[in-house]
Amino acid sequence: MSFFSLLLLAALLPSSARSEHVDMGIINGTEAKPHSRPYMVSVQRKGNHICGGFLVSEHFVMTAAHCWNQEDKLTVVLGAHELPKSSSDLGRKAVKFYHIHPMYDSETLFNDLMLLQLNKTAKKSQRINWIPIPTKDKDIKAKPACSVAGWGKQQTSGSRSKRLMEVDVSVMDKRFCQKYWGKGYSASRMVCAGGQGGFCQGDSGGPLVCKGTAVGIVSFTDDKDCNSPNRLPNVYTKISKFLPWIKAILGSME
Structure with missing residues (x-):
C-alpha cells in the first residue's frame, strides 16, 4: 500500500482505529496553568x-x-482546562457552519484547515479569548521557541489527558522535513517542529504558537512513534499560506 493510500485510510477511519499520521497528545509536556x-x-x-x-x-x-x-x-467547548469537569458547565457551543478549505486533500492532507462558525458569539473573559494569526505570508525561520498544547495522548500507547498539557517545541529546517516526509510534505503549505516534545493522537487542530501568534495547525505525524519528536518531525499546516481564504470567511461576519 502506498504512502498516500495509508494517509487516505487514516483520514477515513474513526480516531480509535487510525494507525497513521492523523488525529494526533502532548509528548514530554507539563500541565498548563x-x-x-x-x-x-x-x-x-x-x-x-x-x-x-x-x-x-x-x-x-x-x-x-x-x-x-x-x-x-460537532460541538466545541471554550474555556476548558479539565475536560470532564468543564465540558458540562462552561462554554459548550454548537457549530453553525463548517468552512472546510476548498482545496483540502484528505489523501495528502495538503490544505488541512477548517473554520467552525459558532451558532452563538463567544464572549471574552478570563477563560475565553482569541489568539492572533499572521497578517502576511512569510517563511517561519528554523529554531524559534514555540509551543503546542492539547488534551491528547502523552505517549504512543498511552491514554488521552483530562487536563490541558503544553510543551515547548522548535521549528525545524524545511529541508529536513522534506527529506523525511518526501512527497507528503509541502514546504510552502506546511511547517515542521520537534525537539524534546511534540504532539500525538487527540491534538489535531490545535495551534503551533510562536511569540503569541498561532502560526500552524496540528496536522500529522507518525502515530506509531509519537514518542520521538526529535527524530520524527511533527507537521503543521502553515496558516499564513491561506490568509486570503481565511480573511474572506472571517470577513463574512463583519
Whole structure:
C-alpha cells in the first residue's frame, strides 16, 4: 500500500482505529496553568473530545479539516482546562457552519484547515479569548521557541489527558522535513517542529504558537512513534499560506 493510500485510510477511519499520521497528545509536556491559553478549544463529537482547536475571533474556531466527516455534528467547548469537569458547565457551543478549505486533500492532507462558525458569539473573559494569526505570508525561520498544547495522548500507547498539557517545541529546517516526509510534505503549505516534545493522537487542530501568534495547525505525524519528536518531525499546516481564504470567511461576519 502506498504512502498516500495509508494517509487516505487514516483520514477515513474513526480516531480509535487510525494507525497513521492523523488525529494526533502532548509528548514530554507539563500541565498548563489553568486558563493560561484562553484560546484553546476542545472539538467534540457526541460529547467526547476528538480534536483541538483555537478561537480566532468571536465567531470562529480554527482546526484541522481532517477532524470532521460530513456526517458528524460537532460541538466545541471554550474555556476548558479539565475536560470532564468543564465540558458540562462552561462554554459548550454548537457549530453553525463548517468552512472546510476548498482545496483540502484528505489523501495528502495538503490544505488541512477548517473554520467552525459558532451558532452563538463567544464572549471574552478570563477563560475565553482569541489568539492572533499572521497578517502576511512569510517563511517561519528554523529554531524559534514555540509551543503546542492539547488534551491528547502523552505517549504512543498511552491514554488521552483530562487536563490541558503544553510543551515547548522548535521549528525545524524545511529541508529536513522534506527529506523525511518526501512527497507528503509541502514546504510552502506546511511547517515542521520537534525537539524534546511534540504532539500525538487527540491534538489535531490545535495551534503551533510562536511569540503569541498561532502560526500552524496540528496536522500529522507518525502515530506509531509519537514518542520521538526529535527524530520524527511533527507537521503543521502553515496558516499564513491561506490568509486570503481565511480573511474572506472571517470577513463574512463583519
